[in-house]
Amino acid sequence: xxIYTKTGDQGNTSLYDGSKVTKDHLLLECIGELDxxxxxxxxxxxxxxxxxxxxxxxxxxxxxSLFDLGALIAHPNHPEKKKLTFDETGALTHExxxxxxxxxxxxxxxxxxxxxxxxxxxxxxxxxxxxCRRVERRMVALKSNEWVLEPACYVYINRLSDFxxxxxxYAGHLHQVPEVIYRRTHL
Numbered sequence: 001x002x003i004y005t006k007t008g009d010q011g012n013t014s015l016y017d018g019s020k021v022t023k024d025h026l027l028l029e030c031i032g033e034l035d036x037x038x039x040x041x042x043x044x045x046x047x048x049x050x051x052x053x054x055x056x057x058x059x060x061x062x063x064x065s066l067f068d069l070g071a072l073i074a075h076p077n078h079p080e081k082k083k084l085t086f087d088e089t090g091a092l093t094h095e096x097x098x099x100x101x102x103x104x105x106x107x108x109x110x111x112x113x114x115x116x117x118x119x120x121x122x123x124x125x126x127x128x129x130x131x132c133r134r135v136e137r138r139m140v141a142l143k144s145n146e147w148v149l150e151p152a153c154y155v156y157i158n159r160l161s162d163f164x165x166x167x168x169x170y171a172g173h174l175h176q177v178p179e180v181i182y183r184r185t186h187l
Contacts, residue, residue: 030138040128047121103170113182129164
C-alpha cells in the first residue's frame with residue numbers, strides 16, 4: 001500500500017463513511033489536534049525512565065485511546081452503520097483518576113500557580129497538557145456545531161489534562177526538581 005494517494009491534493013479529504021470535507025473543517029482540526037497530542041505523548045514517553053513504572057504503560061494505552069477517540073469523531077453515526085462508542089463503562093477515565101490519586105500522595109499541596117518547566121520531561125508533559133486542553137476546546141466547538149459526542153469523550157479528555165498536570169508535578173518529585181512557582185510581575 002502506498003503512503004500517498006493524491007486524493008487530498010486539492011485540500012479535501014474523506015471521512016470514515018466516504019463523505020468529503022475540506023481539510024480546514026472543524027472536525028479535521030479536532031482530529032489533527034488529537035494527532036498532535038498523541039505525538040506530544042510520544043515525546044513524553046521518550047523522556048520517561050524506569051522510575052515511572054506503570055505510568056509508561058498507562059501513557060501508551062492513552063495513545064491508543066486517542067486513536068479510538070479520533071475514529072469516533074471521524075465516524076458520522078448513520079443508522080445503517082454500527083455505532084462506535086468510547087469508554088462506555090468509564091474504565092479509561094477511572095484508570096486516569098486512580099493514577100492521579102496515586103501520584104498526588106507524595107506531592108506538596110498546591111497553594112500557588114506553577115509555571116511549566118522544571119526539566120525536559122516536565123516541559124514535555126506540560127506541552128502535552130496544553131494540547132490536551134486545546135483538543136477539549138475543539139471537542140466543545142464541535143458540540144456547538146451540532147457534532148455531539150458521547151459525554152464520556154468530554155469527561156475523558158478533561159481528566160487526561162488533569163492526569164498530565166499531575167504527572168508533570170510527579171515527574172519533578174521523582175527527579176527532585178523543584179516546581180517553579182508563579183510570581184506576579186509588576187503590571
